[in-house]
Every structure is written in C-alpha cells, then in structure tokens.
Amino acid sequence: MISLTIDGHKVEAIDGSSILEAAREHGIEIPTLCYHEALQPYGSCRLCVAELETPRGSRLVASCVYPAEEGAVVRTHSEMVLRSRRMTVELLLAAAPQARAIQELAASMGVQEPRISLSDSNCILCGLCVRACREIVGANAISLVNRGFSKEVSPPFDIGSNACVGCATCVLVCPTGAIRLKDVLTNRSVHGWESDFRRTACKICGDHYLAPELTAQVGESLAEPRV
C-alpha cells in the first residue's frame, strides 16, 4: 500500500493506482471527461489536473494517469488547479458551445461566456469512442484522423466502415452525445453518414444483426442525459 496526502488528508492507495483512483476511493471528487474505468487512461482533456508538490515547486499533473506515489502531496482544488480547470472548460465551451455536458460543467465552475469563439462541434476529441472501439470491442472501426485543430474522429475514408459491428459502444461512452445513432428497420447507422454497412457477426454471440430488444435498450439509455 502507498501512503500519500490529498487535500490535507492522509490516504492509503493500492500500489499502481493513479492519483484519481486514490482520490475517488476516499470520496474526493475530481471532474473528468476523457476518463473511463473500463479503458486505459488517456490524459487528454486535462480537466482532472491536480497540483503536485515537488522539490522545485508545484506543478500540475493529470490525476487519471499520474501514479499515486509514496509520500506525495497533492491538492485537487487549489487556486492553481481551479485556474487551469476554468481555462480548460472555457476553451471547451468555446469549441463545443451546444454540448450540454460542457455547458453544465462550465456552469458548475462559474465559467460564463467564453472570451473567444473557436468552433461549434459537439465532439470534444476525448477519444473515448475510438479507445472503446479498439480496447473493448476490438473492431477498430474508427480512429483519430488529421492533426491539431482539424483533428476529428472518422472511419477510414470518411465512409461507412466494414469493421464496424454496429454495437453502438461509441454512442454509449460519448460524454457529449456527439455520435448519433439511427436505427431504421434492419439498418443501423451511426454518426450520421448513411452507410449501409454489412452487419458482420458480433464477436461475442455470433449473431448477424442486433436484436430489437437490444436496440430498444440502447435507445432508452440514450434518452437519459449523459453525465
């Protein structure tokens, strides 16, 4: 077991856990966007930053990826952390102003109108869909394409992917509802491009199409707000 200090509290953590895991074990809440328990942490949204003391002063680290180390002193809501978090949220709001999850996050942090307007896309490039498709489903149907500000999620060549199994896991993990699911008769289309993709066999059960009950279930869970 590792012993470290978070927000003044001495906490014990399992060797190999991250600061985020150690904090949550002890009821200390740190907001996240690109983190998911079932996936390898990615460290891209920077919302979960925490202040770590070092001999040369403090620095911010992403708590979802930074390991809980023996004797570490961490602050999760210090001024340094809050200033960074507010800026991150303001930038996200500037890029995805209509995404409800981002609006709620901003409101909870007292971030009002962003000082700049960057884009209007609900996709915040957290990468959860790509990572889920790769790590959990194993279909590798979508990936991150392009670079920098033009980075986006796309199947190869921007057309329906042969590798997609239509499981809609990507829809499930997306925090902002950027991926749209449309089920019409036996055709399922994901994200909005009308692709008549082959329903390849589900790797787990072998069925060639999704049962209506599952479709309905996914539909119902999507009707609820994603947090």
Add this chain to the structure above:
Amino acid sequence: MTTVRTPEELGLLRQRLVDGRDPDQPRVSVCCGTGCRVNGSIDVIEAFRRELDGQRLNGDIGLVGTGCHGFCEKGPVVVLKPSGVFYQRVGVDDVPEIVAETMVNGAVIDRLTYTDPATDKKIVYERDVPFYQKQKRLVLDLNGDIDPTNIEDYIVFNGYAALSKALLQMKPEEVIEEVVHSGLRGRGGAGFPAGVKWRLCREAKGDVKYIICNADEGDPGAYMDRSIMEGNPHRVLEGMIIGAWAIGAHQGYVYIRNEYPLAVENLRIAIEQAGEYGFLGRNILGSGFDFSIQIRPGSGAFVCGEETALMASIEDRIGEPRPRPPYPAVSGLWGKPTNINNVETWANVPLVICRGAEWYSGIGTDKSKGTKIFSVVGNINNTGLVEVPMGATLSEVIYDIGGGIPGGKRCKAVQLGGPSGGCVPSEHFDVPIDYESLQKLGAIMGSGGMVVCDEDTCMVEFARFFMDFVQQESCGKCVPCRLGTRAMLEVLTRITQGQGKEGDIAYLEELGEQIGQSSLCGLGQTAPNPVLSTIRYFRDEYEAHILDSRCPSHVCKPLIQYSIDAEKCTGCGRCLRKCPAEAISGAKKEPHVIDQEKCIKCETCLEVCKFDAVVVE
C-alpha cells in the same frame, strides 16, 4: 574493405591507413553540405576532378568532398590543405585558376579570399577568418577534413578508438560514470544530464532495451544535427554503440526527418560501412557485444521530436505524446526501457570517452560543460554553423563570430530554441550561453537554432509566426494545446491586422500561463514561450498595434500605408505599369498617386521605383 575483429586489428588498420597517406600532400577540401550544394558545390568538385585528371595531377593532389564547413554564408567553400588557404564563393570557372595558380604555383587568388568587413583586409588562411577564430570546433572538428561516405577517413582521424576503449577496457558502469562526470547534458534542448539518464535505463528491469537517436531536428532555422549527420555520421554511430554498451541495449534506431535526404543517405552509407568493417553487428571488436542500428524515417511532424511521440511513430502509430511517468528509461519503445538522446549529444560521447571526463569538464561553465553548436541565421552577416564553449556570450556569437547585422542595422533581439524558446533582447547580449543563465532571462538553450532579428523585425508578427507553427504542428490530443494555442493565434492574428482589443495582452498572458502549466507534453508546455517573452521585452510593440493601430517596424500590412513622395516622383510610370492592382494613377512626368482602397500592399512599386519615391508608414 577490411573487417576489424579486435582492437589490435583496428590499430593495425589505422596505422596502415595513416602510413598510406602523406599529411603534407596538398589536397582540396570542397564543402558538399546541403547549403553549399544549393550554390553549386557539386559542379565545383566535379570541375576539380576534371581539372586534376586533365592536368594529370590527381596522383599528387588529393580531392575530398566533405560535409558542412559551417561558414554557409560564403559557400561554396573550398579549403586547400595543408596550407589552410580559404576560398569562398567558388564557382566552376574559378577551378582551373585555383589549380594552376594556387596549388601548383602557390599564389593566392585575391578575388576568392575572404575580406574581413571590420578591417577591409583580405584574409588568406581559414584559421585567421574571424568566423572561425572564436569557435571551439570539437564536435565539428572533422567536417572539413573527411569524406563522410568513406569510413576509412574517419578511422585515420582516430575514429572508433573510443569504442574500442569503451568495449574492451571499460565496464558498462565505468562508461556511465565517465559520462556522468563529464557533465555532458542533453543537447536536444532539455539539458538533462546524459549519464544520469543512461544510468536510469541501465538500472531498469528487463533484458530487452533500446537506444534511439533523435534526429528529427524540427526547429525551423536549426540545422546543426543535419550538418553533423551529413558531415560525420560515424561520430554519431560510435556514440550510440558506446551508449548501447553502457546501457545493455542491442538494437538502436535513428529517427531522422525525411526533409534531410542527404543526411539520410550519408547515414545509410555509414551504417552499411560500419557493419562491413565490424563496428556494428555481432561480437563487435571481439567484445562479445552485439548491436545493430536501423534508420526510421520521420514523416513530417514536428511533434515527433518529442520523445514519446517519436516512439509512437516508430511503433507505426500517430505521433501523439503520452503522459510521463512512466519515463522512456523505464518503459519506452514497445514498453521496453529506452534511452533517447539527440544527435549532438551522441556525437559528444566519443570525445568524452577518448579524452576523458576530466578534460571535457574543463570546458564550459560550472553547470554547463562542453561546447554547443548553434545555427546562426536570420538578419546576420555570417550565416552559418557555430560551435562555442558553454559560457561564451551571445555578443561574441553575434558580433565577433557572426559579423554583426547586414546593412549596419541595429540588432533587436535573438530568438533561441525555436517555437519552444524565448527571445533575448540586445541589452542582455552579455549573457553567458549556459542553461541556467538563459532560463533566468525567460529563454532556453534549445537545440541550437539562433535566429537574429534586426531593428525592422516586428516582434508581434514574430510571435504570431511561432504560434501559427505550433498550431500547424500540434498533435491535437490535449485541450490546452489544441484549443488554447488556437485561441492565442486568433488573438495574435487580430492584433497584427489592426483589430487588437484592450485586454488582449492580459488574455494572451493568461492563456499562455495556463497552456504552459496544463499541456500534456513539451510542445504545448513551451508553445507560449515566444509570445510571453516578446510581451515581456517588447510590450510597447504590442501596445502600439492595439492602442495606436501602428506597426512600428512597418511589417504588418494592414497597419502600413504606402504612398508616393511627390517631391521624389518623376512620373516615369514604372510603378503604374507594374502595379497588379491597378491602384496607381498619374500622368506622364507628373507625381503619381496610390489609391489606398485598391492597394494590396504587395510592394511591387517599392521594388521597381528607381527614385526611392515610395514611402512606407
């Protein structure tokens, strides 16, 4: 080709090669680095070959095409050895005369010698050229002497002697100690002690380890590594093999950017020859140590100079950095302990091993040992590659070596470290070049790119240029860099277009601070540096743009106006005819006028006017 199987055989080979060469034999050294090639040095060397053949002198006079000599401004550079006669701007037509007059008759050709602008005197010998005098060329020492595609040239000059010593006379831990004691710090920019990094990797758990040479020199304006790899690739290889021995790695990679075709080719040839001669492969020099090196191409992504993105690229993935820890020394390429160092760092290693840590740590300052190579470019008279001991001042580099600013203009600032670095204004040019002193001024050593800005440089536009570069090169993974630098770029662009708002500077500072603290990798963490440092030292220029809608350096087009001075204008009509926007009107012999609404500010009129009548405000 001789396979060398033991240190003794290496010694014998070297002796045989040295004996077979006459050090007093006259020879011609022609610079065939990329810069001089663009100016036609390949044609020059071909001309020498033809001339020497034609005159039947090729037995008596040697000819060698070398790597970059460093004095790029004066290329093509030709140096006659052993006398050291230095000829600059040599053309194909000069060759017969050089052979007949200088090589045969010993007469110096005035028009080809270098004139020192400070004294107006002609300088005949390379060693007297001011550009070279204050340099301490240790890493670049052989660049003017050897053919980089001939390993035997390197062996003649004691090449692979350090490897022999390390493999057969030192234990791996002893090699690491030597490098630690030398004080050698990484030359890629971060300045982390190389020996300490090696030790971390050696101590990491695992049997499979890797060595990487980061040759993805991406800072625009920096070409130190290119010149090392073009001119003396074996020095880099030797350093890597020694490092691999110390760490316990058996496979190495050189990640080299594809924009350097000559360096890639020379490196490829060097690796092949090193393998043939027995310095790479199995049981090197009879030590029982196996090591091989592969070249991996960069594919046009500045972010792949960041070590975790570089490794992702070698792993056939997109160049997205990943958070650290774990550090590459513990978990790197394919999850194995990996040691990555920059080209220049590797090139220093054979020097440290051969001549010792004691000698090496005698050069430089207290905390910054050895020499550093800089590419001095921009508004400078002597553009070129400069190697100085740590502790030399910026002033010495810019004025004594660099020859000052063209046109006698004032030097405003110097930019170090490319898109990750800050600028140092002229009032601080007495700063010694070492890691700590530069940091105090808000700048960094960087990899060695040194861009000189004269008084006509707009520092706001300069900062905007770097932010634009960062936006093009950002991998896009993390929010602060992807979106934050976009925001900074939009604000900077507005300012340079005359649409700056009150509060913009404060917003830039806030964004800069947060992006610096919150970004995932070094690219994002350092991206705000050029902006923050120009705000620190040139706030007045920002304020002029924002509050007065004025660009004091007359660079930002929307903020400058072109007009014609009626007193000077003769009405010749040249500008009227050439103006692509048909914005100039006027009768023959009458002063012409520029219509501001139509003017597209292309400066064609300024270029063609023979009467200096176009006024820039």
Add this chain to the structure above:
Amino acid sequence: MDFQPIFDASEIDDLLNGKRDGENGSLMGVLEEVQARYHYLPKDALILISESMGVPLSQTYGVATFYNAFSLKPKGRHVINVCTGTACMVRGARKVLERISDRLGIQPGETTEDGQFTLETVNCLGACALGPVVVADGAYSGEMTGARAEELLRQVMAEVETA
C-alpha cells in the same frame, strides 16, 4: 492525369514482401515508398497494405492523415515548395509565397485545376544561409524575392508548355 503511375497491386505486394520481414518492417517505411512512387497514397494501396501487415485500416488511415509527408490526393506534376522556416521568414519568405500563390491561383496545400502545379510550404530545409528558399521539382533556388519567384514560375511554365 496521364503522368500518374497507375496503381499496380503487384507492385505493392513486392514492396511489402521486401519490407515486412526485413529490416524496415515498418508501416511508415512502406507508406513512404508508396508515396514516393505514386506521389500520393492510393486508397486501394492503403487497404492492401493494412491487410498484408495486419494493421487495422483505421490505424493506417489515421497515420496517412496525420503526417505531412503523406498525401491522400494526387499531387500536381510540378511541386513547388516554399520554405517557411524562421530564418527564411525573417528574410521575406512570406512575400515569395504570396507572389507564387497569386500567380498560380492556389493556396498552399492545393493543386491547380489542370493538375500541373502543387504549392506547398515546408518548415525548414536547413539551407538557412540561402533563404528565402524555394524548391521546384527538387531543384533548390535560394535568395528568392517576389520578382525572382515570378521568373522561376515563368521558367517552369515554359517547360510545361514545351513538354
């Protein structure tokens, strides 16, 4: 475009056999060779390479779009590269770029309608002493100005006409 080599699957196969087990069994190395051969990455080539190397197509496609060296669209017959590194910029590369861009009627990254010219920028070729530098069809020209850029274009276009 009649000057583009036609995509040949067997050529790609040969390339893969040579690269896969040998020294340079890397995806990036294979893509670079294909790019050099065809001046872009044909879709069918990417699919073939992915299948052969056991790399998910989405990964190959992601790599193809991430790195500047790769192009998914065919490039023009003549590629004009303007160096926009710091040293060249400080010496006036922007004006050179604008002049070429105006004359060709395309922005950097674009190809002319007739498929003859592609204009690109590159972040430093390492020939800083000669800045601003323009590379046209692999041939370097240094100390460029707006006027010299016009002249260079005139020369290249004249070759196009006589070709």
